[in-house]
Amino acid sequence: MMEQWEKISYIVQLIAACALFMVPYKKRTKFVPRAVLCSGAFVLVSYAVNSMLENRNFSIWIVLYWAAFLLACVLLMYVCLDVNALEAAYCAICACAMQHVAFDINEIYLGLGGGSYLVQVIVYAAVYLLFYHLFVRKINQNDESRVSLEAMFPLATIIIIVWILSVLETSGLEYFRAEAGSRIFYRIIDALCCFYVLWVQINQREKMMLKQELDGINTAWMMQKEQYVIKQEIIDSINRKCHDLKHQLQALRQMTNEEDKEAYFNEMEHDIMIYDTAVxxxxxxxxxxxxxxxxxxxxxxxxxxxxxxxxxxxxxxxxxxxxxxxxxxxxxxxxxxxxxxxxxxxxxxxxxxxxxxxxxxxxxxxxxxxxxxxxxxxxxxxxxxxxxxxxxxxxxxxxxxxxxxxxxxxxxxxxxxxxxxxxxxx
CATH class of the missing domain: 3.30.565.10 (Histidine kinase-like ATPase, C-terminal domain)
Structure with missing residues (x-):
């Protein structure tokens, strides 16, 4: 039973990580069927591929093998969430980073002599819950899900480099073998790198949101100032007309030409109608x-x-x-x-x-x-x-x-x- 689980354990961990990062985002129509069918297909493909490649020496090609899992996460995000391809890749990389931290901590536990499967499940659950509290619930606040290439590049670069080194370290290749103590130290540094990158990304997004809020406040202030100026122009125009009106009423009484009177009344009506622009x-x-x-x-x-x-x-x-x-x-x-x-x-x-x-x-x-x-x-x-x-x-x-x-x-x-x-x- 455990041998069968090993063939699908990694994809299941990734799907669970992706599911957490899906929570804050707007979902596509028929989200549940999409998620179930896509996840099921990935689990079946993972089981079939791992069954065929069992006990084979992947050499350096193991990197491409694990890269397929990252692409699967990107596809899962894109199919299920109402996001563009760049945002789907961003979410997938963050999900993979979270899973990788959980994997590192689990490897540290095993390196220290642990072997309980229950403890390993608790480790993954605890890491996922911690990351949800620290990162996931903050990642799409106020429905602001836009991601730029400038923000994406450092995140993707560091995470992928760390991930490649981890893959090579666990590949069994002679060049990457190390003592148990060194491997534990490596896993600690590896997990901290992933954690730090996600921490920086979330803080950058929060700062961007604060900047947008500040821009909105400045815009509101400028608009209030503009409103004051507009109202003042209307008031000044009315005051001028009222000041002139007492002099013009006497002249109006002396007007005998009806066309001149009508033209004057039309002009006054036009000036007074300006007041209606105050809404x-x-x-x-x-x-x-x-x-x-x-x-x-x-x-x-x-x-x-x-x-x-x-x-x-x-x-x-x-x-x-x-x-x-x-x-x-x-x-x-x-x-x-x-x-x-x-x-x-x-x-x-x-x-x-x-x-x-x-x-x-x-x-x-x-x-x-x-x-x-x-x-x-x-x-x-x-x-x-x-x-x-x-x-x-x-x-x-x-x-x-x-x-x-x-x-x-x-x-x-x-x-x-x-x-x-x-x-x-x-």
């Missing part, structure tokens, strides 16, 4: 954007309609709110500014919730010819290297929160619709 949607970040864009539209003869409840945007980062609505409205303003017919210089913003889905819709007329690439309109500006990132940014942020965007251009009306699920935002 209160329930979200301060959205208020700043709508005040800014609304004031611009009033001053540039663009008709502006807005129906938005910002109270449901609490789950979004401030900078994301500013990016989504800022880019969407900037694109709409650019489009209607180029329209020659004043009655078509219209922008409509609507934000509602339907069936636990946040629906954001921006509509505007357009005259220029539009071309699409990968479902998004290509910028009409000449410098495509400096422009055209607005729609991509909107799509990226929507997907970050599990949503989608659709773009429709029909009958000279451009419609941008953003759908973001709210079921898990409570």
């Amino acid at each position: 209160n949607t329930g979200n301060k970040a959205l208020d700043v954007i709508l005040m800014d864009k609304g004031l611009y539209c009033k001053n540039h003869d663009i008709q502006w309609t807005c129906m938005a409840d910002g109270s449901c945007l609490g789950f979004m980062r401030i900078e994301d709110i500013y990016a989504v609505f800022g880019n969407a409205l900037d694109n709409a303003i650019t489009a209607v500014t180029a329209i020659s017919e004043p009655e078509k210089r219209v922008i409509s913003l609507k934000m509602i919730t339907q069936n636990n889905i946040l629906v954001i819709q921006v509509q505007n007329y357009y005259e220029t010819s539009l071309h699409f690439e990968q479902g998004l309109p290509v910028t009409t500006k000449h410098d495509r290297q400096e422009h055209g990132y607005g729609m991509k940014s909107i799509r990226h942020i929507a997907e970050k929160y599990g949503g989608t965007i659709t773009v429709d251009a029909k009958d000279q009306i451009f419609t941008l619709q953003i759908l973001i699920p709210l079921e898990q935002r409570a």
